[in-house]
Amino acid sequence: xxxxxxxxxxxxxxxxxxxxxxxxxxxxxxxxxxxxxxxxxxxxxxxxxxxxxxxxxxxxxxxxxxxxxxxxxxxxxxxxxxxxxxxxxxxxxxxxxxxxxxxxxxxxxxxxxxxxxxxxxxxxxxxxxxxxxxxxxxxxxxxxxxxxxxxxxxxxxxxxxxxxxxxxxxxxxxxxxxxxxxxxxxxxxxxxxxxxxxxxxxxxxxxxxxxxxxxxxxxxxxxxxxxxxxxxxxxxxxxxxxxxxxxxxxxxxxxxxxxxxxxxxxxxxxxxxxxxxxxxxxxxxxxxxxxxxxxxxxxxxxxxxxxxxxxxxxxxxxxxxxxxxxxxxxxxxxxxxxxxxxxxxxxxxxxxxxxxxxxxxxxxxxxxxxxxxxxxxxxxxxxxxxxxxxxxxxxxxxxxxxxxxxxxxxxxxxxxxxxxxxxxxxxxxxxxxxxxxxxxxxxxxxxxxxxxxxxxxxxxxxxxxxxxxxxxxxxxxxxxxxxxxxxxxxxxxxxxxxxxxxxxxxxxxxxxxxxxxxxxxxxxxxxxxxxxxxxxxxxxxxxxxxxxxxxxxxxxxxxxxxxxxxxxxxxxxxxxxxxxxxxxxxxxxxxxxxxxxxxxxxxxxxxxxxxxxxxxxxxxxxxxx
Numbered sequence: 001x002x003x004x005x006x007x008x009x010x011x012x013x014x015x016x017x018x019x020x021x022x023x024x025x026x027x028x029x030x031x032x033x034x035x036x037x038x039x040x041x042x043x044x045x046x047x048x049x050x051x052x053x054x055x056x057x058x059x060x061x062x063x064x065x066x067x068x069x070x071x072x073x074x075x076x077x078x079x080x081x082x083x084x085x086x087x088x089x090x091x092x093x094x095x096x097x098x099x100x101x102x103x104x105x106x107x108x109x110x111x112x113x114x115x116x117x118x119x120x121x122x123x124x125x126x127x128x129x130x131x132x133x134x135x136x137x138x139x140x141x142x143x144x145x146x147x148x149x150x151x152x153x154x155x156x157x158x159x160x161x162x163x164x165x166x167x168x169x170x171x172x173x174x175x176x177x178x179x180x181x182x183x184x185x186x187x188x189x190x191x192x193x194x195x196x197x198x199x200x201x202x203x204x205x206x207x208x209x210x211x212x213x214x215x216x217x218x219x220x221x222x223x224x225x226x227x228x229x230x231x232x233x234x235x236x237x238x239x240x241x242x243x244x245x246x247x248x249x250x251x252x253x254x255x256x257x258x259x260x261x262x263x264x265x266x267x268x269x270x271x272x273x274x275x276x277x278x279x280x281x282x283x284x285x286x287x288x289x290x291x292x293x294x295x296x297x298x299x300x301x302x303x304x305x306x307x308x309x310x311x312x313x314x315x316x317x318x319x320x321x322x323x324x325x326x327x328x329x330x331x332x333x334x335x336x337x338x339x340x341x342x343x344x345x346x347x348x349x350x351x352x353x354x355x356x357x358x359x360x361x362x363x364x365x366x367x368x369x370x371x372x373x374x375x376x377x378x379x380x381x382x383x384x385x386x387x388x389x390x391x392x393x394x395x396x397x398x399x400x401x402x403x404x405x406x407x408x409x410x411x412x413x414x415x416x417x418x419x420x421x422x423x424x425x426x427x428x429x430x431x432x433x434x435x436x437x438x439x440x441x442x443x444x445x446x447x448x449x450x451x452x453x454x455x456x457x458x459x460x461x462x463x464x465x466x467x468x469x470x471x472x473x474x475x476x477x478x479x480x481x482x483x484x485x486x487x488x489x490x491x492x493x494x495x496x497x498x499x500x501x502x503x504x505x506x507x508x509x510x511x512x513x514x515x516x517x518x519x520x521x522x523x524x525x526x527x528x529x530x531x532x533x534x535x536x537x538x539x540x541x542x543x544x545x546x547x548x549x550x551x552x553x554x555x556x557x558x559x560x561x562x563x564x565x566x567x568x569x570x571x572x573x574x575x576x577x578x579x580x581x582x583x584x585x586x587x588x589x590x591x592x593x594x595x596x597x598x599x600x601x602x603x604x605x606x607x608x609x610x611x612x613x614x615x616x617x618x619x620x621x622x623x624x625x
Contacts, residue, residue: 028348032341033334040330065097066306070127073103077299078131078150086299087112100307103129111302125303132291132298147290150189153297154226157191161220168216169193175211176203190223230286230293237285243278249286351381358384366392409448412441452582463593465507469617472536472543473498475508479515480534483523491528494519498536502543505617506594514590514598515545517583518610522549525608543616548609554602562600563588587612 076089086103094101094114102121103111113119131148157165169185172195176183182198195216197203204212219227231249238245354369361367366388371381416438423430457463476498487494504511515534522532530550537544554562563584584598587610591598596614 028345029338029341033338036334036337040333044330065099066126069093069097069099069101069306070129070304073101073129073302073304074131074134074148075150077129077302078148080299081297083111083299083302090114100305102305102307103302104305106301106303108303115307122305122307126306127304129299129302129304132294146287147294151294151298152190153294154229155190155223157220157222161222162191162193165193165216165220169195172211172213172216179206179211181206192223226293230289233292234285234289237288238282241278241281241285243282243285351378355381355384358388363391409445412445415441448582463589465510465593467505467507470504470506470508470511471500472502472504472545473500475504475511475515476534476536476545479512479519482512482516483519486520486523487532490523490526491530492523492526493529493531494523495531495533496535497533499538502536502538503617504543504614506614510590510593514587514612515547517587518547518612521583522547522551522608522610525549526551530607538616539613541616542613545612545614546609548607550607553604553606554600554608555604559600559602563598 072089072093073086076086077083080086083103090101090103090112091114093099100113100115100119102113102115104121104125105111108121131151133146134148166185173183173185176195181203183195183203184198185193186196187193193216195203197206227249231245234249235245351369351372358367358369368385368388369381371378371385419428419434419438422428423434428434476496480494480496484494519532519534526532526549532550533546533548535546535548584600588598591612591614594614596612599611599613600608601611602608
């Protein structure tokens with residue numbers, strides 16, 4: 001049947017049936033236009049707002065980057081006595097922040113620069129790098145003392161003293177744990193461990209004063225020597241301020257590093273007494289003495305110059321000309337979007353209309369639709385045409401099957417009815433020969449009904465198998481024995497050949513049924529003095545069963561149909577051979593249920609070979625047991 005093409009015009013039933021607002025074309029255009037308008041408006045709004053916020057963020061990021069650069073260089077100066085190895089630190093900070101970083105001495109002698117050689121310096125420095133005077137250093141707590149807490153100088157603990165303090169800190173932490181306090185050990189820049197609470201406070205405030213035995217807070221020999229030197233440096237200044245220093249200064253142990261050195265008690269003492277001027281004098285003396293003591297351990301004062309480096313921040317300016325450009329571009333985008341969407345929607349709707357019209361056509365017409373595209377709609381049209389072809393083919397098979405079933409059942413029923421009517425009318429007597437004939441016709445009916453029941457179960461997927469280890473040789477012998485009498489009556493020699501290593505995991509009853517159908521078919525089509533051979537062999541992991549006959553063979557054009565239901569090479573449908581046309585179809589379904597295959601090969605005049613291939617197993621395998 002030729003594919004029929006249907007076109008729906010402007011006034012077709014589809015257009016009259018669907019309201020305008022619900023048509024796919026209108027909905028696609030409306031949604032696309034709305035999306036385009038929203039996207040253009042959102043883009044314009046974002047272009048203005050995000051650019052403005054980006055400028056503000058850039059300023060904040062520049063300030064944060066400047067502070068991080070100053071903090072990094074101050075940390076280098078706090079731990080090095082000169083700037084000899086500062087070039088690597090400068091390059092790393094420049095790569096991290098994207099800024100140009102240059103360091104010079106007070107007389108503008110270049111120390112390190114991330115820019116290429118010969119690049120002029122900015123007109124004025126951004127900050128002064130001096131770890132002993134960190135007035136511009138933004139790390140928390142550094143401004144309280146004016147000295148970078150990372151400057152430890154003579155207070156750095158050697159390995160042996162640090163190990164002893166670590167042991168004392170661990171013991172104090174265990175003591176707090178016995179009282180239910182969760183603590184941690186924090187190490188200061190000098191290497192001294194400090195036990196703090198979970199929130200960074202002093203654990204003794206929770207009442208566990210028994211754990212603070214004082215040994216961990218006692219200065220080590222290294223710290224004592226440094227404190228004695230600091231006391232001697234501060235004593236003259238304190239004396240001029242009228243402050244009597246009884247004994248040496250001592251350390252405070254603040255894990256945050258805000259004020260790790262002595263002098264705090266003097267300031268607190270006079271401040272508490274209301275002598276603010278004396279407290280400020282004591283603070284000045286101690287701070288001056290600390291700077292004098294730490295100066296040999298830090299790098300010299302340097303000037304820090306910052307530039308934009310590789311960054312080139314763009315500035316946003318919304319002029320009237322730019323506004324006109326934005327509006328023009330938005331209108332152009334909107335127009336192009338609508339036009340493209342209209343074209344795409346029309347191309348999309350046209351084949352869908354054809355599919356809808358074909359689907360609504362009467363089923364008996366088996367209408368096809370033209371495949372005009374290779375996109376998803378074209379694939380859908382091809383699938384629709386394939387479905388139509390399968391439906392047409394199945395309809396033809398159904399009609400042929402009903403006709404075949406009626407034909408197969410009519411012949412035995414007609415014979416039975418005719419003989420019964422003759423007997424009822426008294427024309428003949430119910431002799432044993434007549435009863436045997438009627439019994440044979442009833443058996444034919446029973447066989448046809450059983451075959452149809454098996455095929456129905458196979459189609460429904462309810463065909464039950466009772467698998468067990470099965471020797472292929474035994475199967476061949478059993479089938480041959482069951483058909484030996486029929487073979488002798490037809491004058492056909494029935495031979496067997498089996499490999500003892502061929503074993504199956506199969507249902508023995510169903511396998512005898514399948515192999516028996518093939519043997520019966522071979523005997524019916526093999527003339528007298530012919531031969532039918534049953535063979536079983538192992539082929540790799542599979543077992544191959546073959547039924548070979550020396551009959552008339554099957555024509556090449558008939559081979560693809562031998563496993564179809566009610567198909568016979570005899571077009572006259574003569575029942576001379578006694579077949580119902582269902583046996584080979586049952587064989588195919590039984591093989592599929594066993595995960596096997598059934599094939600037929602033949603040469604006209606030289607016989608036919610039917611081959612069953614199934615997964616094999618060994619007799620030692622416990623499958624099915």
